Amino acid sequence: MAETQDWQIPHCSEPKAFWRQWSPVEVGAEHPPAGSTCPARAVEQLLLQYSWMLFRQSPQKPGVSRVEPCVCQGAPRRAGGGFSLHISGGSPSSVPLKLHRPDLSAAASLQVVSFAPFTLLPSAVPSALFEQAYAVQQDFNMLVDAISQNKEFLEHALASTIKVDDFTARLFRIHTQVLEEGLAQSVFLGINRSDYMFDSGVDGTPALKQIEINTIAASFGGLTSRTVAVHGQVLKVLGKPQEASRLLPNNPSRGLALGIAKAWELYSSPSAVVMFLVEEVQRNIFDQRCVENELWNRNIPVIRRRFRDVFEKGSLDEARRLYMDGKEVAVVYYREGYVPSNYSEQNWEARLLLERSRAVKCPDIATQLAGTKKVQQELSRPGTLERLLPGRAEAVTRIRATFAGLYSLDMGAEGDTVAAMAITNPDRFVLKPQREGGGNNLYGEELRQVLEKIRDSPQRTSYILMDKIKPRPALNYLLRAHSPLQVSECVSELGIFGVYVRQGSELVLNEAAGHLLRTKAVEHADGGVAAGVAVLDTPFLV
Numbered sequence: 001m002a003e004t005q006d007w008q009i010p011h012c013s014e015p016k017a018f019w020r021q022w023s024p025v026e027v028g029a030e031h032p033p034a035g036s037t038c039p040a041r042a043v044e045q046l047l048l049q050y051s052w053m054l055f056r057q058s059p060q061k062p063g064v065s066r067v068e069p070c071v072c073q074g075a076p077r078r079a080g081g082g083f084s085l086h087i088s089g090g091s092p093s094s095v096p097l098k099l100h101r102p103d104l105s106a107a108a109s110l111q112v113v114s115f116a117p118f119t120l121l122p123s124a125v126p127s128a129l130f131e132q133a134y135a136v137q138q139d140f141n142m143l144v145d146a147i148s149q150n151k152e153f154l155e156h157a158l159a160s161t162i163k164v165d166d167f168t169a170r171l172f173r174i175h176t177q178v179l180e181e182g183l184a185q186s187v188f189l190g191i192n193r194s195d196y197m198f199d200s201g202v203d204g205t206p207a208l209k210q211i212e213i214n215t216i217a218a219s220f221g222g223l224t225s226r227t228v229a230v231h232g233q234v235l236k237v238l239g240k241p242q243e244a245s246r247l248l249p250n251n252p253s254r255g256l257a258l259g260i261a262k263a264w265e266l267y268s269s270p271s272a273v274v275m276f277l278v279e280e281v282q283r284n285i286f287d288q289r290c291v292e293n294e295l296w297n298r299n300i301p302v303i304r305r306r307f308r309d310v311f312e313k314g315s316l317d318e319a320r321r322l323y324m325d326g327k328e329v330a331v332v333y334y335r336e337g338y339v340p341s342n343y344s345e346q347n348w349e350a351r352l353l354l355e356r357s358r359a360v361k362c363p364d365i366a367t368q369l370a371g372t373k374k375v376q377q378e379l380s381r382p383g384t385l386e387r388l389l390p391g392r393a394e395a396v397t398r399i400r401a402t403f404a405g406l407y408s409l410d411m412g413a414e415g416d417t418v419a420a421m422a423i424t425n426p427d428r429f430v431l432k433p434q435r436e437g438g439g440n441n442l443y444g445e446e447l448r449q450v451l452e453k454i455r456d457s458p459q460r461t462s463y464i465l466m467d468k469i470k471p472r473p474a475l476n477y478l479l480r481a482h483s484p485l486q487v488s489e490c491v492s493e494l495g496i497f498g499v500y501v502r503q504g505s506e507l508v509l510n511e512a513a514g515h516l517l518r519t520k521a522v523e524h525a526d527g528g529v530a531a532g533v534a535v536l537d538t539p540f541l542v
Helices: 015-022 040-049 127-135 137-148 151-157 166-181 224-237 241-245 252-267 285-297 307-313 345-356 365-370 373-379 384-388 393-400 413-424 444-454 458-462
Strands: 055-061 064-069 072-074 084-087 111-115 123-125 187-199 207-214 273-277 302-305 314-316 322-324 327-334 360-362 406-408 429-433 463-467 474-479 487-503 506-521 535-537 539-541
Touching: 123 127, 123 474, 123 487, 123 506, 127 137, 127 187, 127 207, 127 487, 127 506, 127 539, 137 187, 137 365, 137 384, 137 393, 137 487, 137 506, 151 166, 151 365, 151 373, 166 345, 166 365, 187 252, 187 360, 207 373, 224 241, 224 252, 224 506, 224 535, 252 285, 252 327, 252 360, 252 487, 252 506, 273 285, 285 302, 307 314, 307 322, 307 345, 314 345, 373 384, 373 406, 373 463, 384 393, 406 413, 413 429, 413 444, 413 458, 429 444, 444 458, 458 463, 474 506, 474 535
Parallel strands: 123 539, 273 302, 273 327, 327 360
Antiparallel strands: 055 064, 072 111, 084 111, 187 207, 187 487, 314 322, 322 327, 406 463, 429 463, 474 487, 487 506, 506 535
């Protein structure tokens, strides 16, 4: 078993004491090994004690029950263990709220909602690195905004990529077409999430290193707004009220809604709506509902539409105001559109219509391009940050301190050297394509095989190479529906949400909007919560 960090749960000097005091299971006299299975009954009882935090109900329409969870997501019913909430039709006030295992003999009309995966215990995060991540977020907001306005930089940075990556090339063509026509949009809204891991380094000292910055459909701001209450209740149940009181408040859904509301206000049309552009199949709908409800609380109307709805019913008037079903749209908030599978030819036409409109897009297509992996790599070149953020030396220093090693695979001597370096020592690096959504990166032997195959081909320019971040593992329980409960060696990834609004050339809002901690077992090299690998977590600062 790899070396684990005892500071995962503070105030317990011995591993034996940690497991006895913090775990809801009896583990005997010895430290339980990672991967061992512990009795599920105690944890099931614990879940039932705070099930009111995991779900709450709200009426949808007469005779229909709607479940609106604090920490849950829609999922198909499956056989096996785990907890699900079954809701039958009828008066909302008569629906019982309880967690139980799925019954495959239940009537097909029942709706099944499973809780989103999460850690049983909050995970320790070095307070200095947590504060560093927050301190640099406004700098990253400014940087993304600056990149989105710099056509020459985007053109240069993506020149090799758009020759071999059709998806990025299609986005870039829309960007160019909109600029040639002239921007109708005057208010710009950015919602991003900068993700980091804690690299243990040569001497074991943890350092904050950026994995990526997500500039489109940055998710889990809603669900993570609810995990603090869940973990606080867990600690209280385990007799740790003082530790529970140390968990930091966190409400990204409110911060994200604040940015959307500001953009809606500056659009200056009180009857206009905010449109969430959503997927055909919405597995993460409750995360989105948290942000949506914050907007409704501000009396800002929200509609939910798909690309095909825009293609069929969307239109622009002479002033390029966007209308959907007769309603003027002030803000388009993308919760899809970041992977090639989101786009048919009709969907590409719908995207062009949206980009041509006066509506505030979150993000506009230039900001989406600013979040590509190739741009991330180009930012690490000496002098690039200084050119993008002139006169902001301190911001440049803060940003650069978070960079891991990033390397270009462009054709030429530099790319040849980088490719050979990675093939010789593949375990040192990560090979990253221009894709979002998790589960796309290549490691180890797979990295070596792919690079050997494309090392002399222009296809290699569709990737970048990054130093592999090596965090120190810790132990926790990962709670997933339909999965056995066991102790796992885990690593965590910290994300900081950023929100900014620009009107013309003036930045009128620039804030860090909250954080997201995701934790996964060490055997999974890549993938997030939506990919079924990571789970939601809460930082415990040490």
